[in-house]
Amino acid sequence: xxxxxxxxxxxxxxxxxxxxxxxxxxxxxxxxxxxxxxxxxxxxxxxxxxxxxxxxxxxxxxxxxxxxxxxxxxxxxxxxxxxxxxxxxxxxxxxxxxxxxxxxxxxxxxxxxxxxxxxxxxxxxxxxxxxxxxxxxxxxxxxxxxxxxxxxxxxxxxxxxxxxxxxxxxxxxxxxxxxxxxxxxxxxxxxxxxxxxxxxxxxxxxxxxxxxxxxxxxxxxxxxxxxxx
Amino acid sequence: xxxxxxxxxxxxxxxxxxxxxxxxxxxxxxxxxxxxxxxxxxxxxxxxxxxxxxxxxxxxxxxxxxxxxxxxxxxxxxxxxxxxxxxxxxxxxxxxxxxxxxxxxxxxxxxxxxxxxxxxxxxxxxxxxxxxxxxxxxxxxxxxxxxxxxxxxxxxxxxxxxxxxxxxxxxxxxxxxxxxxxxxxxxxxxxxxxxxxxxxxxxxxxxxxxxxxxxxxxxxxxxxxxxxxxxxxxxxxxxxxxxxxxxxxxxxxxxxxxxxxxxxxxxxxxxxxxxxxxxxxxxxxxxxxxxxxxxxxxxxxxxxxxxxxxxxxxxxxxxxxxxxxxxxxxxxxxxxxxxxxxxxxxxxxxxxxxxxxxxxxxxxxxxxxxxxxxxxxxxxxxxxxxxxxxxxxxxxxxxxxxxxxxxxxxxxxxxxxxxxxxxxxxxxxxxxxxxxxxxxxxxxxxxxxxxxxxxxxxxxxxxxxxxxxxxxxxxxxxxxxxxxxxxxxxxxxxxxxxxxxxxxxxxxxxxxxxxxxxxxxxxxxxxxxxxxxxxxxxxxxxxxxxxxxxxxxxxxxxxxxxxxxxxxxxxxxxxxxxxxxxxxxxxxxxxxxxxxxxxxxxxxxxxxxxxxxxxxxxxxxxxxxxxxxxxxx
Numbered sequence: 001x002x003x004x005x006x007x008x009x010x011x012x013x014x015x016x017x018x019x020x021x022x023x024x025x026x027x028x029x030x031x032x033x034x035x036x037x038x039x040x041x042x043x044x045x046x047x048x049x050x051x052x053x054x055x056x057x058x059x060x061x062x063x064x065x066x067x068x069x070x071x072x073x074x075x076x077x078x079x080x081x082x083x084x085x086x087x088x089x090x091x092x093x094x095x096x097x098x099x100x101x102x103x104x105x106x107x108x109x110x111x112x113x114x115x116x117x118x119x120x121x122x123x124x125x126x127x128x129x130x131x132x133x134x135x136x137x138x139x140x141x142x143x144x145x146x147x148x149x150x151x152x153x154x155x156x157x158x159x160x161x162x163x164x165x166x167x168x169x170x171x172x173x174x175x176x177x178x179x180x181x182x183x184x185x186x187x188x189x190x191x192x193x194x195x196x197x198x199x200x201x202x203x204x205x206x207x208x209x210x211x212x213x214x215x216x217x218x219x220x221x222x223x224x225x226x227x228x229x
Numbered sequence: 230x231x232x233x234x235x236x237x238x239x240x241x242x243x244x245x246x247x248x249x250x251x252x253x254x255x256x257x258x259x260x261x262x263x264x265x266x267x268x269x270x271x272x273x274x275x276x277x278x279x280x281x282x283x284x285x286x287x288x289x290x291x292x293x294x295x296x297x298x299x300x301x302x303x304x305x306x307x308x309x310x311x312x313x314x315x316x317x318x319x320x321x322x323x324x325x326x327x328x329x330x331x332x333x334x335x336x337x338x339x340x341x342x343x344x345x346x347x348x349x350x351x352x353x354x355x356x357x358x359x360x361x362x363x364x365x366x367x368x369x370x371x372x373x374x375x376x377x378x379x380x381x382x383x384x385x386x387x388x389x390x391x392x393x394x395x396x397x398x399x400x401x402x403x404x405x406x407x408x409x410x411x412x413x414x415x416x417x418x419x420x421x422x423x424x425x426x427x428x429x430x431x432x433x434x435x436x437x438x439x440x441x442x443x444x445x446x447x448x449x450x451x452x453x454x455x456x457x458x459x460x461x462x463x464x465x466x467x468x469x470x471x472x473x474x475x476x477x478x479x480x481x482x483x484x485x486x487x488x489x490x491x492x493x494x495x496x497x498x499x500x501x502x503x504x505x506x507x508x509x510x511x512x513x514x515x516x517x518x519x520x521x522x523x524x525x526x527x528x529x530x531x532x533x534x535x536x537x538x539x540x541x542x543x544x545x546x547x548x549x550x551x552x553x554x555x556x557x558x559x560x561x562x563x564x565x566x567x568x569x570x571x572x573x574x575x576x577x578x579x580x581x582x583x584x585x586x587x588x589x590x591x592x593x594x595x596x597x598x599x600x601x602x603x604x605x606x607x608x609x610x611x612x613x614x615x616x617x618x619x620x621x622x623x624x625x626x627x628x629x630x631x632x633x634x635x636x637x638x639x640x641x642x643x644x645x646x647x648x649x650x651x652x653x654x655x656x657x658x659x660x661x662x663x664x665x666x667x668x669x670x671x672x673x674x675x676x677x678x679x680x681x682x683x684x685x686x687x688x689x690x691x692x693x694x695x696x697x698x699x700x701x702x703x704x705x706x707x708x709x710x711x712x713x714x715x716x717x718x719x720x721x722x723x724x725x726x727x728x729x730x731x732x733x734x735x736x737x738x739x740x741x742x743x744x745x746x747x748x749x750x751x752x753x754x755x756x757x758x759x760x761x762x763x764x765x766x767x768x769x770x771x772x773x774x775x776x777x778x779x780x781x782x783x784x785x786x787x788x789x790x791x792x793x794x795x796x797x798x799x800x801x802x803x804x805x806x807x808x809x810x811x812x813x814x815x816x817x818x819x820x821x822x823x824x825x826x827x828x829x830x831x832x833x834x835x836x837x838x839x840x841x842x843x844x845x846x847x848x849x850x851x852x853x854x855x856x857x858x859x860x861x862x
Contacts, residue, residue, distance in 0.1 A: 207341050210458075213458075
């Protein structure tokens with residue numbers, strides 16, 4: 001319990017530091033209203049591009065970590081078959097095909113993205129904590145895990161900004177704002193992810209980050225198809 | 230396992246994985262088949278499952294060594310889609326037996342959901358491998374890009390290498406527009422005959438620049454692509470060949486250099502030609518010649534080589550206009566011609582030639598040569614316009630006219646040809662009385678004596694004055710007496726002949742009127758008159774004698790003034806064309822600078838200048854030609 005409190009106290013500070021630091025995230029510039037002077041206004045397309053880039057990088061890191069983990073564990077095995085348990089995010093209904101994703105409403109798709117991002121915040125943090133304390137893994141993996149967990153957090157905020165922008169532009173309705181606080185979602189999945197093995201976590205996260213990237217791209221090309229679609 | 234630390238998780242994972250590995254026979258298509266031993270019987274298995282567009286996928290199987298199962302339908306494909314814990318095995322939705330392929334269309338394809346494949350034979354024999362499970366996004370191998378072509382970007386300044394921009398289109402099967410697939414590309418190129426491919430950086434854009442290709446070489450380029458953040462590449466596209474040959478515009482610099490070289494050579498040659506052709510002028514500019522003493526109006530060339538008749542012509546006024554018409558032509562363009570002043574007092578022997586100095590010396594009987602600061606540039610009133618540089622006035626009354634005469638006298642002996650001519654003349658004139666050229670006293674207006682070099686004395690006054698015959702008649706009578714002069718010709722060429730004629734005719738001296746008051750020389754008008762040809766040139770004679778009669782009138786006039794024994798043909802009417810029998814050579818100059826043709830015996834000390842120098846016992850009055858013979862100067 002003490003650990004959890006400590007983690008809960010330290011973690012926002014760390015996140016805040018990272019937030020102010022290296023990552024070039026979507027939240028760098030505050031959203032300006034009424035085009036105030038000296039305020040750098042980002043277009044929706046720019047926001048989407050930044051978010052998509054972020055998600056792509058996140059997916060890349062998760063892929064690297066997963067591959068690295070395969071080196072430690074027997075690489076000749078395809079671990080898919082052994083994943084008997086589903087990922088803890090399996091309960092989230094996600095479109096599993098292009099048509100399904102395109103048919104889905106924008107608000108739903110945005111909700112799915114946000115749910116996914118929310119669902120992975122704690123597990124990744126926990127995963128990083130486990131790696132940091134373990135000296136079996138090199139610093140490279142540890143740094144990656146930290147980066148990955150931070151990215152999830154950043155990405156969630158970025159997507160929230162995009163949603164707000166879309167809502168101000170009237171592209172989507174305001175139903176998303178009614179999305180429950182992350183703690184609610186977190187509570188429902190809190191037990192499951194602890195049961196998961198690290199490798200399964202990585203595998204699941206790798207899959208989910210790909211989902212997020214895909215959904216964001218589909219959203220972008222559906223709403224603002226100017227660049228890169 | 231309730232509270233699992235990471236370390237325990239890992240350990241457990243390790244155990245389980247090892248156990249799994251030991252338990253499962255065979256292997257799945259997702260791993261390499263290469264290290265499988267061929268000795269063990271190969272059961273039917275899936276060779277590969279590939280998705281092109283992340284919406285459909287295909288699986289191929291092989292019967293392995295079980296050839297009895299190779300017939301179509303012997304093996305059946307079943308798949309398990311793990312959507313829920315209660316999912317079941319289902320059979321392949323679409324068989325393509327010719328390829329032993331099972332095709333899953335869009336309806337049966339779900340991404341991010343694990344699929345497991347299974348082969349079943351007869352009698353429910355199942356050939357299943359745990360490794361044959363996958364998710365669709367992991368088996369995606371995109372089609373190769375299409376429409377690959379290239380454009381030339383630039384060529385290096387050296388012309389040896391160039392850059393090329395390659396562009397293409399994403400594979401049509403991959404739905405890049407909807408964002409469903411994010412593809413990154415890899416370009417590879419190589420030289421035509423090389424075996425190693427050069428791979429460029431993987432990047433998601435549909436164009437890329439290849440730098441540093443060499444001119445003249447042919448390159449082969451192909452491209453492939455894969456999903457971003459995934460590993461599996463698609464197949465390579467068809468190759469495209471790039472070749473850039475040499476550009477001929479480089480050669481334009483070569484003729485340019487040739488043109489420059491030839492142009493410079495031509496200019497140099499032109500300069501050389503100009504220098505050579507204008508050598509004299511350039512020499513004149515660069516090395517101005519040292520001005521040599523010149524008689525104004527007289528070309529030095531005339532003095533040299535027997536052009537005496539020309540010189541005489543000049544001196545006598547050149548026919549009509551005399552020197553004015555002639556002399557300017559000589560020296561108009563030669564401003565450097567200096568005029569030498571004849572100065573008796575000047576000890577500087579500026580004589581033209583040394584022999585003249587000696588002659589002068591001889592003439593005068595002086596121990597030292599007379600100075601020859603000759604003022605040759607002095608122009609008289611009748612003379613040509615004086616374009617002498619720097620000469621203020623030549624009308625210097627103080628300048629003795631005798632100096633010019635002296636000059637002439639000095640010049641005379643200096644002419645070898647003249648001497649010859651004179652010798653000839655003397656021969657011819659041996660029968661005649663010699664004349665003597667007596668310089669008259671100078672004074673009064675300075676006049677330039679338009680006399681020939683040789684002035685034949687036609688009369689000698691009792692007081693010692695000498696009557697000279699005009700020489701102008703020579704020119705006019707040249708034609709008439711040409712025949713007469715023929716025997717005298719032949720000395721040299723034409724010039725020599727002319728000079729010979731001139732010399733012969735020079736005997737016809739211009740009449741020099743000796744003015745005891747100092748104006749020894751006649752004015753030009755007088756001289757001109759004197760020099761008008763006589764009415765009757767004596768044929769057979771190269772000489773003309775001065776008709777004394779016209780002379781007589783003048784001196785008669787003047788004799789009254791003073792007992793001038795000299796003839797003064799002042800009036801213009803005087804026609805003094807006394808043919809001179811012969812001419813003598815001035816042999817001496819006495820102390821008063823009077824020419825002594827035959828040095829008379831010293832009778833009295835030479836008087837002052839105004840006095841006539843020669844005091845020969847002469848009858849006062851005229852000497853008629855017939856009296857000339859009595860004269861023996």
